[in-house]
Amino acid sequence: MLSVRDLTAGYGAVTALDGVSFDAAEGEITAVLGANGAGKSTLLRTISGLVRPSRGSVTLAGLDLGTVPVEGMAAVGLAHVPEGRGVITELTVEENLRLGALGRGGRVGAADLERAYSLFPILAQRYRASAHVLSGGERQMLVIARALLARPRVLLLDEPSLGLAPRIVVQIFELVQTLVRADGLTVVLVEQNARSALSIANRGVVLNLGRVVVSDEAAALAGNERLRHAYLGF
Amino acid sequence: MQQLFTTLLTGLTLGMVYAAFALALVLIWRATRIVNFAQAPMAMLTTYVALVLIEAGYSYWLGFAAALLSGLVLGALVERFVIRYVDPRSEINPVILTLGLFIVLHALAALVFGARYRSFPAPFGLRGFQVGDTTIALTGFGIFTILSVLAVVVLLVLLFRYTDVGLKMRASAFNQEVARLLGVRVGRMLTLGWALAAVVGSLSGLLIAGGGLVHPSFMDGVVVYGFVAAVLGGLDSPVGAVAGGLILGLSLSLVSGYVGSQLVSLAALAILMAVLLVRPGGLFARVRERRV
Ligand SMILES: Nc1ncnc2c1ncn2[C@@H]1O[C@H](COP(=O)(O)OP(=O)(O)O)[C@@H](O)[C@H]1O
Ligand SMILES: [Mg+2]
Numbered sequence: 381m382l383s384v385r386d387l388t389a390g391y392g393a394v395t396a397l398d399g400v401s402f403d404a405a406e407g408e409i410t411a412v413l414g415a416n417g418a419g420k421s422t423l424l425r426t427i428s429g430l431v432r433p434s435r436g437s438v439t440l441a442g443l444d445l446g447t448v449p450v451e452g453m454a455a456v457g458l459a460h461v462p463e464g465r466g467v468i469t470e471l472t473v474e475e476n477l478r479l480g481a482l483g484r485g486g487r488v489g490a491a492d493l494e495r496a497y498s499l500f501p502i503l504a505q506r507y508r509a510s511a512h513v514l515s516g517g518e519r520q521m522l523v524i525a526r527a528l529l530a531r532p533r534v535l536l537l538d539e540p541s542l543g544l545a546p547r548i549v550v551q552i553f554e555l556v557q558t559l560v561r562a563d564g565l566t567v568v569l570v571e572q573n574a575r576s577a578l579s580i581a582n583r584g585v586v587l588n589l590g591r592v593v594v595s596d597e598a599a600a601l602a603g604n605e606r607l608r609h610a611y612l613g614f
Numbered sequence: 615m616q617q618l619f620t621t622l623l624t625g626l627t628l629g630m631v632y633a634a635f636a637l638a639l640v641l642i643w644r645a646t647r648i649v650n651f652a653q654a655p656m657a658m659l660t661t662y663v664a665l666v667l668i669e670a671g672y673s674y675w676l677g678f679a680a681a682l683l684s685g686l687v688l689g690a691l692v693e694r695f696v697i698r699y700v701d702p703r704s705e706i707n708p709v710i711l712t713l714g715l716f717i718v719l720h721a722l723a724a725l726v727f728g729a730r731y732r733s734f735p736a737p738f739g740l741r742g743f744q745v746g747d748t749t750i751a752l753t754g755f756g757i758f759t760i761l762s763v764l765a766v767v768v769l770l771v772l773l774f775r776y777t778d779v780g781l782k783m784r785a786s787a788f789n790q791e792v793a794r795l796l797g798v799r800v801g802r803m804l805t806l807g808w809a810l811a812a813v814v815g816s817l818s819g820l821l822i823a824g825g826g827l828v829h830p831s832f833m834d835g836v837v838v839y840g841f842v843a844a845v846l847g848g849l850d851s852p853v854g855a856v857a858g859g860l861i862l863g864l865s866l867s868l869v870s871g872y873v874g875s876q877l878v879s880l881a882a883l884a885i886l887m888a889v890l891l892v893r894p895g896g897l898f899a900r901v902r903e904r905r906v
């Protein structure tokens with residue numbers, strides 16, 4: 381579904397991504413793992429066009445994303461939930477959600493909101509509240525719900541577990557798994573929390589200093605003790 | 615008692631004009647983190663557009679509409695072709711740019727319209743209403759001033775609160791990156807924001823000019839009071855801008871009526887400093903962001 385080839389990008393003189401290639405198969409969760417500074421966020425930012433690559437390409441179901449502006453990504457079916465969540469705290473919960481549906485050019489239908497609220501009941505209770513009163517876990521749910529309202533084919537999630545209590549992380553990962561099973565959504569899940577990520581992922585890609593160290597089945601990665609110690613920290 | 619009443623009414627009318635100008639500054643500040651000093655000459659130019667039409671024999675209202683419309687166009691052009699090219703990471707470049715624009719627009723107006731004073735008509739009476747044998751300080755034009763600014767505030771609130779484009783504009787103002795990722799054409803929203811701000815600025819120009827004199831610097835004093843009003847309201851809040859404008863108008867009118875009109879600018883400065891010392895976020899600063 382999403383195909384990344386020889387992707388190279390950086391910030392000025394810093395090369396943050398160096399010839400990265402991998403595929404995210406339709407209806408699967410692909411975990412992108414690696415230490416802080418490995419280039420995971422840069423990878424997602426380059427896929428969604430926030431950073432322009434100096435080399436390489438990204439295609440979504442055959443469409444070259446290099447020609448799509450950032451503003452056009454939602455319309456071609458790519459949703460990116462950035463690191464640090466990206467809730468617009470000055471807006472209410474419902475306004476954040478409406479914004480998700482506007483991106484694909486549509487209006488938010490009652491059915492869309494209903495589905496979001498049934499997946500995330502906590503949001504239903506607080507839909508009129510200003511988003512800045514939400515807890516970290518609630519904010520993560522809000523941005524995932526908002527991304528889903530654009531009806532994406534591919535969802536890029538950047539460290540959804542960051543700063544959340546383990547109990548909440550489990551809840552959110554279970555939810556992502558449910559979505560993939562129910563909708564056939566394709567997910568690229570960036571995580572430092574490699575153990576949890578591999579427990580729900582089908583495949584994993586390990587990055588170090590902007591390069592792919594290894595990419596394999598999630599179970600194989602989790603079973604490779606040397607790799608775990610060297611790059612995954614568990 | 616009579617004098618207090620008069621002073622308050624004058625202050626209210628004046629405050630509404632400051633409020634409109636402050637609102638124009640706040641709309642732009644919120645969206646682009648730029649204090650648009652060029653707002654004053656922009657409003658001056660569009661007021662001249664109205665004046666030229668009115669002097670050519672068209673009705674006041676046609677001139678009025680043309681001024682607002684040319685504000686819309688001018689604001690959009692300034693954003694699209696000038697502001698768009700400043701580095702958003704720089705703090706000082708945009709300020710220098712709007713000051714440069716200030717000077718350029720002044721020169722342009724002097725060149726095209728001449729530097730002399732020209733009188734500008736008012737659509738309604740400029741004399742206070744007669745109640746019994748006392749005259750109230752509220753004029754027909756004063757009522758028009760208050761109502762037109764109120765109408766603009768209500769329209770803006772409706773736009774921002776209840777329409778999709780208003781939601782997209784707010785999202786673009788608060789978080790450009792997230793807005794873009796959600797498919798909002800942020801550039802267009804910023805252009806629209808500048809255009810609307812310039813319309814509101816143009817309205818304040820028309821209200822100041824009404825029944826008075828127009829020349830290339832006639833709005834320059836207003837930019838100072840408008841800025842103070844915007845800071846009173848916290849620079850980020852349209853409602854704050856309106857409240858700030860009213861507070862400033864009333865306070866300055868009281869100073870002028872009871873202390874001395876020569877102290878008005880000094881009083882504005884004193885109010886600004888007091889607010890910055892006691893509540894640097896403005897009188898209506900929101901509660902602190904919850905940290906998570
Ligand atoms: N905006 C930026 N400007 C300059 N360097 C950056 C920027 N963002 C990230 N980097 C650098 O790029 C490298 C990869 O960073 P990042 O993609 O954020 O890694 P990760 O998400 O895996 O922690 C790091 O060396 C980081 O310092
Ligand atoms: Mg990161």
